[in-house]
Amino acid sequence: MEEPVIIRFEHISKSYGEFCVLHDFNLEVMRGEFLTVIGSSGSGKTTVLKMVNGLIIPDGGKLFVDGQDISGTNLIELRRKIGYVIQNIGLFPHMTVWKNIAYVPSLLNKQDKERTKKAVARLMDVVGLSGDLMRRYPSxxxxxxxxxxxxxxxxxxxxxxxxxxxxxxxxxxITRKMLQEEISRIHKALNVTTIFVTHDIREALKLGTRVLVMDAGRIEQLGDPDEIIHHPATDFVARLTQSRGLE
Ligand SMILES: Nc1ncnc2c1ncn2[C@@H]1O[C@H](COP(=O)(O)OP(=O)(O)O)[C@@H](O)[C@H]1O
Ligand SMILES: [Mg+2]
Structure with a gap:
């Protein structure tokens, strides 16, 4: 049977000079879950995320991804198996939508153009993009x-x-709501383990099967949305959930 834990942070620490971002950080992410990470700005959310694909290397502790200690793995290989989506996504501006999406599949199926075509059509369908957009440029x-x-x-x-x-x-x-529906649907359809960082508590509670609340590099609470709402572990979490609907 596959090990249910897919990502394990063990006593992870990270500092920049005197400034300690993470200290003795421990977390287990379960295979197939949708973990949302919420916290104030500068609380270490991006740092945690970027450690998973090796964009930030811990100073201390151990990080396992799919059973492998990532300090001993080829990071290029690791990143190939991990999707990464950021705010200003950095699409290739001089490439059409089709070429942007086909970039990786065409590397994988060098000899088989039909296979790439099929993969792109399927991916556009999965994310709800109509086929007539494929010749457009990102702008x-x-x-x-x-x-x-x-x-x-x-x-x-x-x-x-x-x-x-x-x-x-x-x-x-409005677009945000639609994309939220879309990513929930994609997660259910593909069952891909997802870690989703947000600073919007409503988004965190809506999308997460579990929610990780962070403040100043520490875990304030890790629980399902119901626990976070009804049994906040700290004042910080209570204030956060009370702020729902006030914006
Ligand atoms: N390269 C860096 N050099 C110095 N400080 C950094 C660097 N990257 C991040 N930090 C600091 O580490 C803290 C955590 O950053 P980050 O994980 O990006 O926070 P979040 O994503 O929760 O807003 C912040 O205080 C940030 O200023
Ligand atoms: Mg961030």
Missing amino acids: ELSGGQQQRVGIARALASNPYILLMDEPFGAVDE
């Missing part, structure tokens, strides 16, 4: 459409982990 898309292309590109290598860092931070409220 000819709305913010929400660009974000969908970014998600399609992140899914193109069939990742077993999807990391998302405030992916819907730059889109309007």
Whole structure:
């Protein structure tokens, strides 16, 4: 049987000079879960996320991804199996939507163009992009459409982990709601382990099967949305959940 824990932080620490971002940080992410990470700005959310794909290396402790200590793994290989979506997604501006999404599949199926075509069509369908957009350039898309292309590109290598860092931070409220529905649907359909960072408590509670609340590099609470709402572990969590609907 596959080990249920897919990512394990063990006594992880990280400092910049005198400033300690994470101190004795411990976390287990379960295979297939949708973990949302919420906390104040500077609390270490992005640091935690970027450690999973080796963009930030811990100073101390151990980090296991799929049973492997990542200090001993090839980070390029690791990243190939991990999708990464950020706010301003960095689509290739001189490439069409089709080429942006086809980039990874065409590397994988060098000899088989039909296979790439099929993969791109499937990915566009998965993220809810209509086929007639495929010849457009990123600058000819709305913010929400660009974000969908970014998600399609992140899914193109069939990742077993999807990391998302405030992916819907730059889109309007209506688009954000649609993208939230979309990412929930994608998660259910593909069952890909997802870590989703947000600073919006409503988004965290809506999307997460579990929610991790952080403040100043520490875990304030880790629990399902119901526990977070009804049994806040600290004043910080209580204040956070009370702020729902006040914005
Ligand atoms: N390269 C860096 N050099 C110095 N300090 C950094 C660097 N990267 C992040 N930090 C600091 O580490 C803290 C945590 O950053 P981050 O994980 O990006 O927070 P969050 O994503 O929760 O807003 C912040 O106080 C930030 O200023
Ligand atoms: Mg951040």
